[in-house]
Amino acid sequence: MKLAGRAFLAALLILAAAKHALAEEPKSSGTGFTVTADGWLMTNAHVVEGCERIEVKGRGIATDPRIDSTNDLALIKVSSDKPWTALTFRRAPTRLGEDIVAIGYPLADLLSDSVKITTGNVNALAGLKNDTRYIQISTPIQPGNSGGPVVDRDGFLLGITSATFSKKAADEIGITAQNVNFAIRASVADLFMQSQSVISLSGDKATGQPVLSTADLADKIAPSVHQVLCYGKLEPQASVQREETVTSLPRPAVSGTLLDATGYDAIGFDYATLKDVSYQDCRNACDSDGQCKAMTYNAKHRFCFLKNDVVALIRNRDAMAAYSSSKAAEIIMSDFTSYSGMDIPGGDYKRIRQTNYLECFVSCIGDNACKAFAYVAKKKECWLKDVLGRPKATKGIELGVK
Known part of the structure; x- marks a missing residue:
């Protein structure tokens, strides 16, 4: 009986190990951030398109995805007993050269899986080919940053990380462009939210309020930023990090x-x-x-x-x-x-x-x-x-x- 019991226990351990080894791994990951107190999150469309299941790590499974492929935006909803902290959209226009901070989960499978923060500036008030839906930013962007918020030094939302200048484009022009990255304007995201009857928070800095240090800013914004995991079949056009070379119309059928x-x-x-x-x-x-x-x-x-x-x-x-x-x-x-x-x-x-x-x-x-x-x-x-x-x-x- 003892030998049979030990054999049974060993079989259970082997089975558990096998189940653990076969645990489902996400196909890709990105970043999202809370935009309402009841659990709506914003991310990039290319982060969640083609996923059979979307998970917001540590908070639950996302449902009811709303996709705007044209502007590379998506809204997802997660029900959770824990409170949500929504980011505030800035009313004041973006200024050329102003200091910004990008927050997200870049290279989470290689580096630490914690949220990361990078600083930079607004380099241009338009994207490729003068596309004014975007701003150009110098904050370093890596795979996994997609869909993360870009905020000003007071923590107000200015944009959503979307794309970086591709190696293919650099090879074509013969120049290695450094820190040429793009974020979708918050005003474009706000229009998308309104079209989906999801109401954003908006505001501006109070007069006399001191500028936050980078550490204090990270403490303020990080609770609103979450890793988004994509499981199941991934469509060929979906990717962790989109690389832009031009802005053009889709090829017609x-x-x-x-x-x-x-x-x-x-x-x-x-x-x-x-x-x-x-x-x-x-x-x-x-x-x-x-x-x-x-x-x-x-x-x-x-x-x-x-x-x-x-x-x-x-x-x-x-x-x-x-x-x-x-x-x-x-x-x-x-x-x-x-x-x-x-x-x-x-x-x-x-x-x-x-x-x-x-x-x-x-x-x-x-x-x-x-x-x-x-x-x-x-x-x-x-x-x-x-x-x-x-x-x-x-x-x-x-x-x-x-």
Whole structure:
């Protein structure tokens, strides 16, 4: 009996060891940070896309992922009995050269698995090819930093770590660029949150409040920053760290005489509107009409807009566009993102009266100072803006942000 008991115990130990050895390992990891007191976290879309299961280490399994692939943002929700500490979005605009801090979990499988902090500066107020959704930062970025917060010296959120200048791009230009990294502006993330009915905290530094030391800043921000683990099948395009070389439109899929562009709105002159139809109905209507050069389908409202001309494509997460291959060489490759029912108060430097949306859009594209435009359809007014402030929901306004 003793020998049988020992053999049984040994078998249990072997089985336990085997289970431990076969424990599931994450496919990739990144960083997220709390944006609401009830457990919503922000991270990069490329951190969580393609995951069968998402875990916020030490807090639980994330559910209800909300993805904005166009702007590389994602929201995930975790239910937990422990309290959440949300970061505050800064209202004041980002300044060139200001001191910043990035917090995250870089190289957690090689270095320590604790949160890490790096300091740097805002090097430029735009990203690659003048993409004003981004700021360029000098804080060192490594795989695992993706989705982490970039804060000012008072702990207010300025951006979300997203990308670094790739080795491939460096090889192509023959220059090894140092500390060329990019963060998505907090204002872009705030727009995404509003589109998902998730309300952020916002604020500014109180007058006379002293600047925090790096150590005190780490103590303040670290409780809001968490490691995000991706388990299961990972899609080929997903990665721990995205490397940017250019900002461009997705490569369209060719089908007949029309080219598809999901997540975009075709900007042109509408000559017909179809209501309560499917995307395929909309596409077929354009394909069979000789004067139709492009179409936009609004999935949210099931509206179809047929256009007899097209000049540009503008990002819109609720839209699906298609355009004639004969117009492909003429279309402006726009870096704008469109938001319905949104406005950015302030920053207006030019008003254009008795105009339409297309003319408003083209006016902003042709003006280097313009970072955004707001079109008021009821008044046929266009407002050009040179400052990206805090957005808010506003009925009747069509907002376009570079």
